[in-house]
Amino acid sequence: MSKLLGLALVALTFQPAQPPPAQPPPAPKPNCKAFQGGKCCDASIAAHLPKEAVYRACGASEDSFLGEQGSKDTCRYFFKAEGGKPEDSFVQVYAPPTKQVPSAPNDPFFTWKKLGKVFLADKAKSPKAAAMVQGSIGLWMPGSGYFVTVNASTKVCSRKDATKLAAAMK
DSSP, rough: OHHHHHHHHHEEEOOOOOOOOOHHHHHOOOOOOOOOOOOOOHHHHHSOHHHHHHHHHTOOOOTTEEEEOSSSSSEEHHHHTSSGGGGGGGGEEEEBOOOSSOOOOSSSEEEEEEEEEEEEEEEESSSHHHHHHHHEEEEEEEEEEEEEEEEETTSSEEEEEEEEHHOOOO
């Protein structure tokens, strides 16, 4: 009987090896073209100004699109631009959540002009800010619990494109 008990104990202690638990499938790769190894844009930020809206408003295309870089509240679209570095040829969308959204931009450096529901940085209040107005288009729009700021290089969008770009903001 002790021999039988011993065999039963051996059988219990020497269980055949169990296969390792199945690994979860790899996460799907985001459907984006990341710029210089950056992260893809968060869809909730990009929705405020999709890259296709930039194509239509600024005359850009998939051929000139170099990629995107996303961070917490920001999405940058990079484009090939004549006479400019890719790092300087972008359209940036910034949409942070905010408890109290002002009805208009409160900016000590620029005066703003209203274009429908969006404000355009119109004139600089200092010489340093004047260079910024010359090199980019600044747009600002209030939302419910957020505001959206778009900074577009004039190498990608001309000042004439500002109205079309403003109309595409959500």
